[in-house]
Amino acid sequence: MYAWIFRNLPGPLWVRILTSLVLVGVALVLMVEFLFPWFSQFTTLTDSTIGSVQQP
């Protein structure tokens, strides 16, 4: 799959390497900004309040 994506990127080799690095960076930013904060609500590690008064 990744090999197929890399083969189908336009441009010479160094452009394709740069493009794939940028794509990896975009994926990382999307994960840190959206995916991880959303996912962390399903982990219980961050519960530090008592009972029903968690929300004010």
Next chain:
Amino acid sequence: MAHQQQTAASAMPSARQEQELRPRKRLRASDVFRKISQILGELLITAGIVLLLFVGWELWWTNVEADAKQTEAVKSFAQEFSGPVTPAAPAAPVDYGPPVVAPAPAYAGMIGIMYIPRFGPDYTRPIIEGTGSDVLDTLGLGHYGSTSMPGAPGNFAVAGHRQTHGAVLDNIHTLVPGDKIYIQTADGYYTYVFRNNQIVLPDRTDVLMPVPTEPGVQPTESILTMTSCNPRFGAQERIIAYSMLDSWQPASAGPPSEIAAQVARAHGKG
């Protein structure tokens, strides 16, 4: 040896050319199966890497982010704070009368700064009104809106993360009875003395009562209750730390001498 390598190298491109020239074969069932299992394998490896990244984000990056936000909050509080940041000349202890009790700020408003020397000389964390995850995840210690304010008879209760998002109460189990906990508000400094901790189940809301765990009792003392999760990397229980108000001094009297250096540093004058 060199001759063999040369023939191998020259044989490679010609083989590839041959493959390209040959008309495309129809995909067989085994080829389809190989393709699918390859894609599936790559997706599974990706999922594993993403999960590892998530663990790194949760346990490390959230702390970096929260620390920066909290330092900023302390700084903005320090800018508005009027009062000397060096202690008054050491004289006989002065009785400043009953502590001033400020009204609670609006949700996410800043109440003050907490100093806990037991947690290290740099422990200066903001105390924010409210215990929603938006407050606790970035700004540190959140005040339970249903409880009193510092200095009032009753219970001033705050929650904080044990791990992740700044880990403001990571060392809560290291408090020793007699440890001082200082709260600085716009009005002055409230000195609490740690009494004991208790480990309870997460539904024990009675630890937030005016007299903790004693319903219906009229409070005569000011108590500081801190709640965090327990054990350190889990959340099956809650660890509760109780402290009693020991003394109070107005902002004009300067900080208590034990935290004078910390206060000066927090206010950019150290």
